[in-house]
């Protein structure tokens with residue numbers, strides 16, 4: 411437990427012995443200690459302690475250093491993170507750091523970021539933040555290249571990579587940069603690497619737009635084809651299928667699709683990362699009221715994330731702001747749902763990590 415924490419023992423009616431504490435950020439060790447203090451929702455931050463979707467590498471140009479990025483997480487109270495590279499990169503030497511600024515410049519998947527992240531990680535493993543390295547390199551339109559590259563990463567960094575993603579199946583925002591939807595019939599050719607992922611219980615985190623505001627379901631067959639062919643792979647569907655191109659979908663229609671897929675495919679999870687979802691959907695009262703019951707009901711199937719992109723022009727304030735807004739809706743959840751999503755229980759279960767989310771302090775307890 412960290413030195414700032416004052417742990418008091420308060421004897422409750424019924425003689426239950428509960429630890430209450432002046433609020434201080436829990437340490438990583440608190441997540442595996444049976445004596446960890448409970449989480450006081452009225453005093454502690456409402457932001458997630460897991461960031462399952464954070465890009466340590468930008469599309470191009472200089473990155474926030476690995477060390478600084480870990481410090482951003484640590485100072486924000488994030489104790490667990492998936493370290494994503496980026497699923498597509500601008501050419502070396504390009505002045506662009508964001509693909510939308512550079513239409514016409516091709517962006518392509520690459521191994522570079524995965525190597526950079528893993529090399530940084532093994533040379534200086536952080537003490538107070540648990541990092542899961544992710545393979546971001548796969549070009550899903552060229553599945554024949556994936557296994558050999560997984561083997562290469564395994565040789566160079568044995569046992570280091572425990573996640574795959576964010577990989578792109580269809581991302582309309584990249585269409586001006588020569589990305590196309592992966593041809594549907596090619597998804598069957600993923601079988602060899604999906605088998606390897608299954609054997610190693612490595613989640614597959616995929617960006618697959620549901621559609622766009624003109625045609626909200628245009629790309630539904632893409633994610634459905636993945637689920638149909640690989641129902642036993644742990645799959646995380648990013649951003650609930652939403653994007654800047656799809657913000658005005660009827661919530662009843664959208665939630666109908668999500669419920670149907672989650673009910674039919676027990677290994678499927680969704681992530682609610684990216685401030686675009688907050689800014690366009692969750693922050694609007696009538697939409698928030700529509701999505702909250704869904705998040706509550708499916709709280710064991712949802713992962714949180716900032717979708718922060720670590721280009722060097724961003725600082726700690728940008729990270730904390732993105733963490734704050736992407737966590738905003740979590741504050742309205744029940745204790746159980748908050749524990750599942752924000753305090754990491756879903757994440758630990760999915761990866762089989764030897765950690766557990768703290769219990770939530772009973773409401774109304776005096777906490778000094």
Ligand SMILES: [Zn+2]
Pocket residue numbers: 463465576717
């Ligand atoms: Zn992302």
